[in-house]
Amino acid sequence: QAPAAEAPEDGSETAAADAPEGGLIAAAHADQEATGLRFGLGRAALPEEIAAWDVDVRPDGSGLPEGTGNAWDGEALFEDNCASCHGSFAEGVGNWPKLAGGDGTLADEDPLKTVGSYWPYTSTVWDYVHRSMPFGGAQTLSDDDVYAIVAYILYSNDIIDDEFEVSHETLPTIELPNADGFIIDDRAETEYSQWRAEPCMENCKDGVEITMRATVLDVTPDEAVEESAEMDSGTVVATAAPAEDAAPVETAEAAAPTEEAAAPVEEAAALDPELVKAGERVFNKCKACHQVGDGAKNRTGPHLNDVMGREIGGIDDFRYSRTMEGMDGVWTEETLAAFLENPRGYVKGTKMAFAGLRKAEEIAAVTEFLKSHAQ
Amino acid sequence: GPDPLITELQDWATGLGAGVDEVPYGLPIRFEDDVVRRNVEWLTADTISSINFTPIHALDGTITPQGCAFERHHSGAIELAKSDYRLMINGLVDRPLVFSYEDLERFPREQHVYFCECAANTGMEWAGAQLNGAQFTHGMIHNMEYTGVPLRTLLAEAGLDAAGDFADKWVYVEGADASSNGRSIPMEKAMDDVLVAFKANGEALRKEHGYPVRLVVPGWEGNMWVKWLRRIEVMDGPVESREETSKYTDTLADGTSRKWTWVMDAKSVITSPSPQAPIAHGHGPLVITGMAWSGHGKITRVDVSKDGGITWETARLAAPGTDKALTRFYLDTTWTGEEMLLQSRAMDETGYVQPTKAQLREVRGLNSIYHNNCIQTWHVKANGEAENVEVS
Numbered sequence: 001q002a003p004a005a006e007a008p009e010d011g012s013e014t015a016a017a018d019a020p021e022g023g024l025i026a027a028a029h030a031d032q033e034a035t036g037l038r039f040g041l042g043r044a045a046l047p048e049e050i051a052a053w054d055v056d057v058r059p060d061g062s063g064l065p066e067g068t069g070n071a072w073d074g075e076a077l078f079e080d081n082c083a084s085c086h087g088s089f090a091e092g093v094g095n096w097p098k099l100a101g102g103d104g105t106l107a108d109e110d111p112l113k114t115v116g117s118y119w120p121y122t123s124t125v126w127d128y129v130h131r132s133m134p135f136g137g138a139q140t141l142s143d144d145d146v147y148a149i150v151a152y153i154l155y156s157n158d159i160i161d162d163e164f165e166v167s168h169e170t171l172p173t174i175e176l177p178n179a180d181g182f183i184i185d186d187r188a189e190t191e192y193s194q195w196r197a198e199p200c201m202e203n204c205k206d207g208v209e210i211t212m213r214a215t216v217l218d219v220t221p222d223e224a225v226e227e228s229a230e231m232d233s234g235t236v237v238a239t240a241a242p243a244e245d246a247a248p249v250e251t252a253e254a255a256a257p258t259e260e261a262a263a264p265v266e267e268a269a270a271l272d273p274e275l276v277k278a279g280e281r282v283f284n285k286c287k288a289c290h291q292v293g294d295g296a297k298n299r300t301g302p303h304l305n306d307v308m309g310r311e312i313g314g315i316d317d318f319r320y321s322r323t324m325e326g327m328d329g330v331w332t333e334e335t336l337a338a339f340l341e342n343p344r345g346y347v348k349g350t351k352m353a354f355a356g357l358r359k360a361e362e363i364a365a366v367t368e369f370l371k372s373h374a375q
Numbered sequence: 376g377p378d379p380l381i382t383e384l385q386d387w388a389t390g391l392g393a394g395v396d397e398v399p400y401g402l403p404i405r406f407e408d409d410v411v412r413r414n415v416e417w418l419t420a421d422t423i424s425s426i427n428f429t430p431i432h433a434l435d436g437t438i439t440p441q442g443c444a445f446e447r448h449h450s451g452a453i454e455l456a457k458s459d460y461r462l463m464i465n466g467l468v469d470r471p472l473v474f475s476y477e478d479l480e481r482f483p484r485e486q487h488v489y490f491c492e493c494a495a496n497t498g499m500e501w502a503g504a505q506l507n508g509a510q511f512t513h514g515m516i517h518n519m520e521y522t523g524v525p526l527r528t529l530l531a532e533a534g535l536d537a538a539g540d541f542a543d544k545w546v547y548v549e550g551a552d553a554s555s556n557g558r559s560i561p562m563e564k565a566m567d568d569v570l571v572a573f574k575a576n577g578e579a580l581r582k583e584h585g586y587p588v589r590l591v592v593p594g595w596e597g598n599m600w601v602k603w604l605r606r607i608e609v610m611d612g613p614v615e616s617r618e619e620t621s622k623y624t625d626t627l628a629d630g631t632s633r634k635w636t637w638v639m640d641a642k643s644v645i646t647s648p649s650p651q652a653p654i655a656h657g658h659g660p661l662v663i664t665g666m667a668w669s670g671h672g673k674i675t676r677v678d679v680s681k682d683g684g685i686t687w688e689t690a691r692l693a694a695p696g697t698d699k700a701l702t703r704f705y706l707d708t709t710w711t712g713e714e715m716l717l718q719s720r721a722m723d724e725t726g727y728v729q730p731t732k733a734q735l736r737e738v739r740g741l742n743s744i745y746h747n748n749c750i751q752t753w754h755v756k757a758n759g760e761a762e763n764v765e766v767s
Contacts, residue, residue, distance in 0.1 A: 042473060121620065182634045183632070185638075204687070208683035214504040214505055220507040220511060
């Protein structure tokens, strides 16, 4: 494949001194492949840049940073960072992944695939927890914390005991039960060889019967056909809705008098749009569990529409911790700030597995953002 | 009587329409508001780490508009500006490099149309007919025209002398989002047709498809098409990341699992009529249409059966099949109200024939989750409605 015909005119003159027919670029491209000549684009990656991004870990342990942790320490870290989705015992909450159990179920009708029952390498657990977890707070855990959490996950699967020190040296030596449970793609032998054949066109079977119908299960989402029918015949103007949505923000901007803004505002009718925006970014940390805005529902955490002024533990159909359930008062800037600064300190035994927001600016921003979701 | 739409003066024929400055970047007309991506809430714990489905039942041709092309994220669709974009190549290369977005635009580029199919497409149908609509059974696919730089060009720029023999070498690719979704790709594929793409269907990639730069891995499962591509490392072995061990591996009936099942085998589906696209007209001419694709290369033939696979007739391809891209097929036929069990069966240039669900189950059992390319059946009733069914 010689792609170079439509190439840009610049960037490669250096290599084209004695170009044969086919043009400068084609010659440069061919030369590049043949002799290693370059376009001269990009810059050298610095060692500290490579160190920052090159964090992958392989089954032999290469890539693991120095560190250590055990399940004993990992239990508390897991409770704080992982349990809201994966359960206190790594058993999983709702549809979130179960990390433990399922031993010996892989050939069953409904296999339970966990770190213990399915994953082939401990390095994968370390790499994934380190690069991608916790959900909404990736790469916030220290290396030692990752070792401890991995230790707790392995302990929950009865693979190590609670005193075993998982480290860069010991992790690659821990074998997982399903390490030998994988084969390399064998479709060429088991499938292609049979199915590459001239197919039948007539009398291919004696008869046909319907053996299963999707509508019996009835798990297909609603089609929203009625809505579109309304749109077809009605006079709804599509631009009307966005305009209404935008109105409160515009008003807020217009109504924010510069002098009064310095004074403490109790009933904050006017929102600071910049702060709302900043708060929306902070809210990314909350999104894994909390919904807010149109159609927000209770998920792992309660929905947060109209949360300011709401009674603490005040959504009837949400199952709060017993402490939260028993608390008096409403969510105000003060109570919310106290809770967000130290969730476990403010509500002992809260189910919210979130370490809290360290910075006052972040708390102020997310509070403003939540205020923007009032009716 | 006479049609008032013809005999009476209509508003649109007397008044004025929208001006050219009204919509600087357009969306489909409001009457098409139901042609949208949809998700299936019970499939995943959360919509941030989830998937939605292309409304293939309502599309024709082969190119999928970006705005309704399915999305799959593991940590949500992030906003990454071109000015903040960096692509690093490191590992077994002569010169570890960092490219800016502008750098990428200065390499000779190529254009190709390729399909991108999630390995889990049709995965909910292993145990039986479950979701009632082509969008849900087969909508984890899109097909776009990509513009980008061949990965081999970038690797050569970094120099591959350090890599030595390519035979046992891999590239590990990862994204800039919180999941980073790392995958290992054998060097042979990396040097073949993998593209570092920045345009789709002529315009910038959409946020949800990896703006500003994604990887295109033609014919191979969608999970490897890393979005927000930020790093490529040349290695002497696979990383065995989460997405290539705990996920995207296919468990067989005996409990062992296949790994490195990258190629998406030949597959097809009738998009209309189908459960979301019933026959709304009367008897007479009927266009049966659908799409076919193969990760092994070109589609060469599609057969259609109206009787659940007893007899087949060869459909008309709208255009000759192209490498690892969707092919549109039509069967122009007559319908007189008879019930039909509609199926389509794709063949590719390697002679591979799309299997039945029974054939797949015989080899793999019911727990593979991924790579279900079975022949699909729609039961079309006398009233024109269609249902997802399984047949003997």
